[in-house]
Amino acid sequence: MPLSFEDMLDEFRALGGVADNIALKEGRFGRGLFAADPERPVRLHVPEALLVETVNVAFENGALRIAPGVAMGARAKAFVEAYEQEFSWGPGRRHTEHLLGLFREAPAPLRALLAQPFNTDAWLVEPTPKTVQDRFIGSRAIRYRGRAVLMPMMELVNHGHAGRYETENGITLSGRFAGELLAAYEICDPLRLFNKWGFACSGEPMALSLAMRVDTRSGPIVVERGEVQLDPARRPFYPDVRNENGVLKLSYLMLGHMNYPRLAKGNFYRILRDAGRSEAEETFDKIQHVNRLQFYKLIAASEDASPELARLLRDMARYQLEALSCSVGVREV
C-alpha cells in the first residue's frame, strides 16, 4: 500500500530522523519542501543510518533496491526502498527519462556543441533503463565524507540559497524559511547545475569559465573546471594554480560574481602577476569573450531544438551570461 507523506515522516522519525515543521507542496521549482508554519523554525535531519552510498544501490524490475550485503538494518532498508518508490525514483524517473529523450532528439549540431565545449555528456547518452537509473542517481547524490550518498527526505529540498546543509552525524538543514526550503547543492555556476542536475537555475551568483586553453605571448594558460573550494584559509574563489612545463594551469577560473564584481579580475591579475605573466587585462577579456561566444552559439543552436529543450538551454545560457557579466572593475587580491 502506498505510503502517505505523513506515514513516511512517522517512519523517518522512528528511524532517527528529525522532521520538524515540514510540509511537501508544489512551488516554483516543482515539488519541494516548505515550512508548515513559516513563523516557526524548521529542522530536517537525516541520520547517517539512512544515508545510502550510491554504489550500494541497484534496480530490480524497475524498482530501486539496496544491495543485499549492505550493513543497514532491515527496517531502514525497507524505509529507504519504500521512500524511493513513493517519493523519489518512482515519480521522478519519468522526468529524467523525458529529459534524456529530449537530448536524444536534439539536432546533431546542438548535440555536438553540448558535448564540446559544454561537457554535457551525462545527458547525451541513449535513454536506456540503465542510463535513466544512472542519471537519476547522479542527480540525487551528495558528497558526504568523501562518498556519494542518497539522502532520503533531504533530496526533496530544491536548490537555492536560503539554507545550507550541515554534515555532522548525518545531514541537516535548519532555520527559518519564509517560503520554500532551499539549499545549495554545490557551489557552482548555472552550467554545472545544469550538467549535473538538468535544470536551469536563476540567481546563481557566480560564473566559472569553460574548460579551455588560451595562448598568450607569455605562454599558454589552461583553465579547468574543477570544484570550488571555499576553505576559510584560502582567498575566496582563488583556484589551485600550478605551472607544468611552462603551462599555467588553473583548477577553475571565476569570471564573474554578482556579490563580488571586482573579484574575478582581481584574482586573475594576481595569478598572472605571481606567475610572472604579462597582459593580464587582455587575457582576461579574451577568456570572457571566448566564454560568451560559446554561450551565444548555444543559444543560436538551441533555436532548432524542441521548444521545451530550447527554452531550458536558453534559460541556462542566459543565467550563466548574467553571472558572467558581473565582472566590473578590479580589486587588489
Added chain:
Amino acid sequence: MALSWDEMLSELRALGGTAENLCLRQGPYGRGLFAIDPAKPVRLRVPDNLLLDLRHLGFVDGEFRVAPDAPVGERERRFHEAYQRDFSWGTGHAEAEELLKLIHAAPPGLRALLDTPFNAYLWLVEPTPHAVQQRYLGTRVIRYKDRWTVMPVVELANHGHTTPYEVGDGVGLSGVFEDEILAEYQVCDPWNMFAKWGFAGAEPVAMSLAMGIQDKVGEIVIERAAVDLAPDKVPFFPEVKTEGGKLVLSYMMLGHKKYPRLARGIFRRIMRDAGRPDADETFDRIQHVNRTQFLKLAAVSEDADPALGRLLRSVVRLQLEAMSCSIGAREV
C-alpha cells in the same frame, strides 16, 4: 497589367537611369539584387528626376500614389506607381504589416521594454494601414540633397557590407559582385538595424543604449546618435560635450569585431581628456548595464509569439556578439 522586371528596367533607362548586368532573385535575405554575370561589373543609377521627395508620396485605397501636385513628369509618375505596385509596396508591405501586428500583440512586459530602454517606438504603433505605410516607406528612403527620397530599384538591395551607396549625381550601386549585391544602409549596430528596418543583421559594431551613469565626478550621458565616420576623425570617436558638469557622448561604441581594442581605448581617452577617474570600471559598468538589458529582452521575448521571439533573440544575440568584441585597449 503588371510590369516585368525587364520592362521596368527599360523604363528606368528611358527615364535617364542606368541598370546594367542586374537581376532580381531570391537569396539568403529574401528577394534581392544580383549580377546576371558575376564576372562582369554591375551598374545601377537612379537619376534625380526619379528620386522623389517623401512628402510627395501617399496612398489611395491602399495603392501607392504620387501626389497630384508633385514636381514630377507624367512618365516618371507612372513609372513610380507601377514600380511600387509590382516590385515594392505591392509585394513587400505584408512583411512590415506582419511585424507591426506581432509587436502589437506582444505581452505588455515586452512592449514596455521595447519602449524603454530600447526605443523601438517605430514598431510600437497600432498596425493601421497608415502606420504600415509609414513604416514601409521609412525603411526605404535615403537622405539625398537634404531631402528624404524614395530610391526605386536601389532599395531592392538588401543590407550588407559589399558596397556603399553612391550618392551624388543620383543614387546608385556599382562594382563586381560574386554573390548578392548588399548595400550598407547605415553604419550602425544590430539593435539599430532592427529598430529601423525590422530585421536581424550581423553587424561588426555594438553601441551602448542611451543611458545615464553616475561616476565619482558626476553624470555621464550616453546618446545614440548616428556614427559619423569622417576621415579626419578618430574612427568611432563620438562628439563629446560637457554640459553643467555632465559629460555627454553622442554615442559610445562598446565593441567592434575588427577593432577589439578600440572601444575601451576611446573611452579611456574621453575620460582622461575630461579629467574623470576610473575609466575602466565605468566602461565595465556600461557594458554590464547594456548586457543586462539585452539579456532581459531575451528573457521576456520567450513569452512572445514564436516568430517574434526568435527574431528578437537573434537581434539580441547579434548585438551581444558585437558587444563582446572588446578585448584589451589601445592608445587613442
